[in-house]
């Protein structure tokens with residue numbers, strides 16, 4: 543999958559700066575994608591029975607279906623598009639927004655000059671970031687019940703066993 547148009551064509555010879563910023567971008571993407579673990583945990587806690595059944599039957603496709611929310615996905619993509627259109631503007635020294643088609647063709651003629659096409663950023667989210675986030679969610683959930691006690695053990699039994707395993711409290715000083 544290619545996303546041409548992310549950078550202006552040509553060579554600016556800024557290889558060191560590019561590599562450093564690439565690492566920063568990749569780390570930010572990785573962090574955002576791995577937040578899927580927290581999202582998955584919240585989703586599991588909201589529907590523990592449904593997820594547990596799918597996890598026990600190792601139904602990855604079923605988990606993917608249950609955690610997917612197309613409405614949220616649409617609003618995330620739109621928010622990303624609007625943010626790119628807002629924060630991708632170039633400002634001039636006197637504070638005005640510079641106009642004209644940006645180097646990456648992100649702007650219609652006469653509109654604000656943009657560093658990168660908002661549609662391209664939106665597509666990166668839609669085609670790469672959200673699918674990877676969902677893969678992380680599925681992988682997290684498939685392991686969510688590892689080491690969890692079977693349901694036959696009641697919480698009362700667990701509490702008693704836990705307290706019994708704790709060292710006795712020190713006797714109060716006289």
Ligand SMILES: O=C(O)C(=O)C[C@]1(C(=O)O)C=C[C@@H](O)C=C1
Nearest residue numbers: 581609610611614615618672675
């Ligand atoms: O917000 C959620 O419900 C998520 O799981 C996160 C996210 C995303 O990556 O933005 C992923 C899957 C959903 O279909 C919608 C959005």
